[in-house]
Amino acid sequence: MSKDKLTIIPPDKPLTGRAVPPGSKSITNRALLLAGLAKGTSRLTGALKSDDTRYMADALRAMGVIIEEPDDTSFVVTGSGKLLPPQVPLFLGNAGTATRFLTAAAALVDGTVVVDGDQHMRKRPIGPLVDALRSLGIDASTETGCPPVTVKGTGRFEASRIQIDGGLSSQYVSALLMMAAGGDKAVTIELLGEDIGALGYIDLTTAAMRAFGAKVEKTSAVTWRVEPTGYTAADFVVEPDASAATYLWAAEVLTSGKIDLGVANGAFTQPDAKAYDLIAQFPHLPAVIDGSQMQDAVPTLAVLAAFNETPVRFVGIANLRVKECDRIRAVSTGLNNIRQGLAAEEGDDLVVQSDPSLVGQRLPANIDTFADHRIAMSFALAGLKIAGITILDPDCVGKTFPAYWRTLSGLGVTYADEG
Incomplete structure (x- = not known):
């Protein structure tokens, strides 16, 4: 208007x-990232076209993913199975899902990725996720505990266990789960503490991961095991x-x-x-x-x-x-x-x-x-x-x-x- x-x-x-x-913002941004990490062409239908999903799509394009938009509710995503280092910092506005998810995914990039956002995003905490990445030996840093975040990836990581405090946001957990399928070995992700943002969003994440070929199992109320399968292209319907x-x-x-x-x-x-x-x-x-x-x-x-x-x-x-x-x-x-x-x-x-x-x-x-x-x-x-x-x-x-x-x-x- x-x-x-x-x-x-x-x-x-x-x-x-x-x-x-x-279409669901939460599911659309998960599906976009997973399709971008997959090798081959995926078709997402019923998807949301909005500021938040546009930031995610544009960031993936900047990392070498081909994304076409044949209509108002569809994305056709073609990936090579690897994200490339972007030429400039990724600007993600105030999109929390895109910022948290791409910060973790950046660990799978062979090169430097800077994840940034607007003045509001720069006040939203991301420290626990950065701490979890650093515990894996990944070079990740933030001066303020909020974006911008700089991740210097090597294209791979070796870990068998990741611990994360999800008290501030379940998005930290979802980000690590999606990243984990690109590791060199099976990874167990464990929540620290009893408080967690909406657990249902983690269920959304694991369902989307399975749709793109990942093997992920919930082994207790606060742990998940992810196999190093990577992702395969898929046709995916986003619910409202x-x-x-x-x-x-x-x-x-x-x-x-x-x-x-x-x-x-x-x-x-x-x-x-x-x-x-x-x-x-x-x-x-x-x-x-x-x-x-x-x-x-x-x-x-x-x-x-x-x-x-x-x-x-x-x-x-x-x-x-x-x-x-x-x-x-x-x-x-x-x-x-x-x-x-x-x-x-x-x-x-x-x-x-x-x-x-x-x-x-x-x-x-x-x-x-x-x-x-x-x-x-x-x-x-x-x-x-x-x-x-x-x-x-x-x-x-x-x-x-x-x-x-x-x-x-x-x-x-x-x-x-x-x-």
């Missing part, structure tokens, strides 16, 4: 129609994005509408799909919601909780402080801009006080998205029931759901004419 801000006009009727979410689906599920219950997503609710394999059962309980959400295994759905649930019958406390969400922005602070700030006292941060918990009487009120509020797509998309839900909700930097949804505002329009949502 190329607007600096966008004000939502609350619809006066239920939202109805068909709105198919885009469950995180994107949460906004549509919430819009449906908020407006008593009927939205056909084109995919059964139980067909998703992504962790955020667990949010569906919670959203279906609205306006009687549980008093406590553990967001640890569906982290990207928390902003959706938190905005929905503002209209719940009773207060909701979100726990297990400390990792949200190191996402694209500090999402606990961003959600709290946005809700309190709508009505002071609506949300509070208690340590790393977020408490939403809930106020069903907000429905139908006019409460002008500018929502700072902090350049975070999930803040923009979740606070659009508030605009379905409250007049005067203005989303700043609405184009940031391009990170994962470029057609978001058009999708809502197709369901009956209109917007004020803002600059």
Whole structure:
């Protein structure tokens, strides 16, 4: 839409129609990397075309992978089985998956790879992953514990065990798992500590690895064994994005509408799909919601909780402080801009006080998205029931759901004419 801000006009009727979410960002970026590491031509269908996946695709092109895009939801990826050192640093914006995955994959490159991002990415921690690479004898360094990261690879590594602290992000674990299949011998990857970001995303990783010919086995709750198979080209279908689906599920219950997503609710394999059962309980959400295994759905649930019958406390969400922005602070700030006292941060918990009487009120509020797509998309839900909700930097949804505002329009949502 190329607007600096966008004000939502609350619809006066239920939202109805068909709105198919885009392909999963998480799965698309895994499949792109694995296809890039494989020898031969892979065809990815149902894929997401967005800022994050574009960064991944362009980085792989810079490392010698041929990637064609025959239509809006397909990639045709041809690899030689080896990534080449890029001529310039890889710029990955604020794409966490691309940054973490390529940092590990760089260890398989014979040469120097610099992985960098924008000002937001340069504040997101990557130290545990760099430490794990260094423990393998790989020359990896970061001056700040955040990108940029410099990896001087030799095209191979020898290791039989990798230990990683996955407390800040499961992406570290996924990055090492995908790298491990390119090693010289079987590798056991072991988690340190009991805390881990959404474990379901590791399951997504191992499923994608198997689709591209890897042999990976979960040997305990915190260990995986990966054989040195490398990867083979494959045709791969990307399922719709469950995180994107949460906004549509919430819009449906908020407006008593009927939205056909084109995919059964139980067909998703992504962790955020667990949010569906919670959203279906609205306006009687549980008093406590553990967001640890569906982290990207928390902003959706938190905005929905503002209209719940009773207060909701979100726990297990400390990792949200190191996402694209500090999402606990961003959600709290946005809700309190709508009505002071609506949300509070208690340590790393977020408490939403809930106020069903907000429905139908006019409460002008500018929502700072902090350049975070999930803040923009979740606070659009508030605009379905409250007049005067203005989303700043609405184009940031391009990170994962470029057609978001058009999708809502197709369901009956209109917007004020803002600059």
